[in-house]
Amino acid sequence: MYTQALNQADTGSKLVEDADKLARFEAKIDAEERIEPNDWMPEAYRRTLVRQISQHAHSEIVGMLPEGNWITRAPTLRRKAALIAKVQDEGGHGLYLYAAAETLGVSREELIDQLLSGRAKYSSIFNYPTLTWADIGCIGWLVDGAAIMNQIPLCRTSYGPYARAMIRICKEESFHQRQGYEIMLTLCRGSAEQKAMAQDALNRWWWPALMMFGPPDAASVHTEQSMRWKIKRFTNDALRQQFVDATVPQAHFLGLTIPDPDLRYDEASGHWRFGAIDWEEFRQVLAGNGPCNRERMEARRRAHEEGAWVREAALAHAAKRRARAAAKIAAE
Amino acid sequence: MTTIAITETPLVLSLLRLADTALVHSHRLSEWCGHAPMIEEDLALANLALDLLGQARALYTYAAEVEGAGRTEDDLAYLRDAPQYRNVLMAELPRGDFAFTILRGFLLSAWAHPFWQAATRSTDAQLAAIAAKAEKEAAYHVRHTGEWTIRLGDGTDESRRRMLAALEALWPYSGELFEADAADRAMIAAGVLPDPATIRPAWEATVTRVFDEALLPRPADGWMHTGGRSGRHTEHLGHMLAVMQHLQRAYPGCSW
Ligand SMILES: [Fe+2]
């Protein structure tokens, strides 16, 4: 998911926590109470959350780039307005999530610095290119669709500010998903060229979308601890299956073929069983070798560097104003 | 679909001039989305772009209705080539740096706000309704770009240097905002459009107030570029339309 790189061992030092505080913390979690910023929490819980929330925030911000790539080429004025509004929503999600992370004692600047220096991860999905207009449909339908699967349970995650941010974000993501699906529907009901464009986009986005849920449970180091603390509520594999089950009938309704020869409906379980995911591709993309990793990071770094003089000017102006106000008071 | 030819009655032409200026400016603002100096500005510039796009859509829809040839907003936006575009030149100049974007936004919205305010009293009810919404949006645009003009003008040496460069580049395009040709005069006489001469004092007052606070000099009015409103554009508009119209041109007659 947007936080899939979490699935790696936490090498931080194990702190000896106060046993009483830990017991109270865990009792709260068990009672489904929310943990709030001023509550005591184990250091590992705080670290996991900072990493998860900031990876999620970074994904929203980097995620503006592949879709932003089509803002100037949107095919109608209505689509152009919807796409600008969608990319703007993603920026807004990034903002609330950075603010939620800040309640855990890290600053937005620090987190952005981690992203730009390559120390922090963001979702692998945004390292794939948007080559045609159908990619904008596919991103809404599949990427926002997958995001919703993961994020609806996060509305009940144990950390209060994160849960509240997710409630607001989920509403917008489901709107994005419907909008993306509607783009696909329009293409599939359009000309043969448009339908071919839609199928080609699905062929390219299907497997990366399944990878968004992260590695299989057996290979996921963090799942167990995060489940116990109710940071995470369903495993990667459970969410992935839920996504496939919801999405396959939608693809059929569009008249599109899922690019998986092994896909079949399992009557007994009621699930759509899918073929093997190429985890080597996933590892390569996370390691920086996806088709667009370099461009995405360069675009973020360029925006940051080219914006430095603006941020400095805003600070300098605010300081001048304060100095003038102070001088005025002193003179009175 | 090939390029369409619009029957430009004075009202249709006036609506196209307003719509094209809003659309082209919106397009330039939208080029920032994902690349702004801070996330807050990604959101704010997108807001400005969305407001202007909404104005353009309402104006195109009305222009198409007045023309009565069964066209849509998209026909007008996507199937006219640069010589048929009627926007002021200032709107089409390339995105530039943040100083250029802010100052262009300020100069245009300082014109748009009093223009739409006056147009709320238009004898044309449809235009008056569009103006009522646009006026509120333009007031916010003046506030947002005006505050940034002040911050950047009276910020650091670097920000001031950039604002002065932007001012030098943009000022010669400001005269076109206040032109009136025969079509405009017909619309002014019918009470449909406000007279630009009556808009100018409000524009001057806003510019002077903000420039004073930004410590920016108001340049002398020297040579002014013109031509956009009658279809003689800079080299930049053709490139912009080539990008914007790409899908409609490559796959003619499709629904999207
Ligand atoms: Fe989002």
Ligand SMILES: [Fe+2]
């Ligand atoms: Fe979204």
